[in-house]
Amino acid sequence: MTEFTDFQPDALYYIPLGGCGEFGKNLSLYGWNGHWLMVDLGISFHSENHPPGTLIMPDISWIEKRRKALAGLIITHAHEDHIGAVCYLWPRLRCPVYATPFAAAFLRAKLRDNNMDYDLELIEINPGETFYVGPYHCRVAPITHSIPESTMVEIKTNHGRIVHTGDWKLDHVPSVGDAYDASIYDEMGRDGVLLAVSDSTNANIPGRSGDEIDVEEGLTRLFSRLPHRILVTCFASNVGRIKSIARAAAANGRRVILAGRSLWRFSHIARDLGYYDDIEKFDGPKEMRRHARKQTVIICTGSQGETNAALSRIAMGQHPKISPIPGDHVVFSSRIIPGNEEEIALLQDQLRHAAQEVITPADVPETIYSSGHPCADEVAQLYTWLKPQKVMPVHGTTAHQQANEEIARRCGVSDVLVPANGQVIRVAPGPLTVVGEVPHGIVAAQPEEYA
Ligand SMILES: [Zn+2]
Ligand SMILES: [Zn+2]
Structure with missing residues (x-):
């Protein structure tokens, strides 16, 4: 050149x-x-x-x-x-x-x-x-x-x-x-x-890509028919989605727990700047014991199958605070970024192997991603x-x-x-x-x- x-x-x-x-x-x-x-x-x-x-x-x-x-x-x-x-x-x-x-x-x-x-x-x-x-x-x-x-x-x-x-x-x-x-x-x-x-x-x-309010409504309906503990994964930086998940959780009487450092970083900034004024404070994995499992939603990083993120570590039983529990519903409120197909398929297999129910946007009639x-x-x-x-x-x-x-x-x-x-x-x-x-x-x- x-x-x-x-x-x-x-x-x-x-x-x-x-x-x-x-x-x-x-x-x-x-x-x-x-x-x-x-x-x-x-x-x-x-x-x-x-x-x-x-x-x-x-x-x-x-x-x-x-x-x-x-x-x-x-x-x-x-x-x-x-x-x-x-x-x-x-x-x-x-x-x-x-x-x-x-x-x-x-x-x-x-x-x-x-x-x-x-x-x-x-x-x-x-x-x-x-x-x-x-x-x-x-x-x-x-x-x-x-x-x-x-x-x-x-x-x-x-x-x-x-x-x-x-x-x-x-x-x-x-x-x-x-x-x-x-x-x-x-x-x-x-x-x-x-x-x-x-x-x-x-x-x-x-x-069109659709409005975020439809995702909040879809998640609210989905959560209402899930009997066990719910894990949801999305990008940590998706401040809007995390709020939608939190509102859907609150509508179903569930507490929200954040698992992943980058989730905390973004949510601190969002709260400081007033974007989370109308949703309750999140709990960390330490506070998990205070709530019945079926009354919690755990938001995790790792929707793209990243092996060092919370969801992969949970799936492999390597997370220090959160163990996979048979029957957990794991909701992917995310899409596959081209190039990550294999990693995501591997993660979803690991989750299924640990008897977790994997729910992707294609699996349910509700809108859970936009x-x-x-x-x-x-x-x-x-x-x-x-x-x-x-x-x-x-x-x-x-x-x-x-x-x-x-x-x-x-x-x-x-x-x-x-x-x-x-x-x-x-x-x-x-x-x-x-x-x-x-x-x-x-x-x-x-x-x-x-x-
Ligand atoms: Zn970009
Ligand atoms: Zn962007």
Whole structure:
């Protein structure tokens, strides 16, 4: 590979260093006149070539060499695939980091938990706020997703407005935060959008992702017909789902116990910021004895079969506080992230072997899961509002990106390009064009190396 160096003054560039052709380690760079703006700096959940627990991060060496020209990093939301590498890689970049109060609290908690003692230059911004990052006039617009304070980043450039969607869905009744506000995106469209860089996760699934309130109602009905102890697994960061589970448990007279360190980290932040004001405090495994088994719901990490997470350890009889009890109902309020099929199948077999009933979304008539990402109709709806001149689908495998591309073309967008990690793409002037490549790849590390 010859490294691209021929950046034209006044042209607008986009370089993804992660998050294209894959799920995870999102990192986008926007560049104009020698000023770079980074959006998200995440980790990956999974790599076949590395043992569980390995940190898989984007190779940032290219931008590190130009860090004086890096005006700042904007974080769209507090999911690990968008924020997870900040603590480890920031000392190599040392640029201002812009994040909402929820994401900022998450970063501080992570620094503290990992004993990382450096002064992160963290600037809190509320959803809806505008601010300057170098020459770029930016705004983080609120959007619904499975974690509070998720945002779409709007970047005004000399060539026009960029909307970097981050992760999103259109939820009418989320369990945390407000419903989405169509007028925001409609107004962006009326003001004119040059480029939308958009979430492809569910672009290959027709219809809509559904509202979180339907999951709460589904779980409430499901719990009402389950006689024994209930374990539910979902992503620890799914603050909205955890609230739905807690409300379904309360409606059935059951106490909620949290099992897993990351669940506690997220729930502390959610409670501090008022997102859990209307649900009871959670118990830890130590308090379990105080309640009859059939009056409890244990929320566990490990929905993707991660062997070091609570659910796997419970299934294998290796959890220090929670043993598997024959008859337990284990509810997967989650989906299979592509690549994790084998691990999840193995975990579910272990659970069945320990005489636990495994309940996945496909097994019951109730809605017990909804995705935090937009399905095809929602993607089309967004393009109808934004009316972007250009679209680049990101956040997904190439097949997901191409499904998103098809939707954009159906919505009348003619300038669509499916980017790949490391490509240098000229956004303007002229049509979206791959003009070259810069070094990119994976950096794998053990968390201890950073302690
Ligand atoms: Zn994501
Ligand atoms: Zn997300």
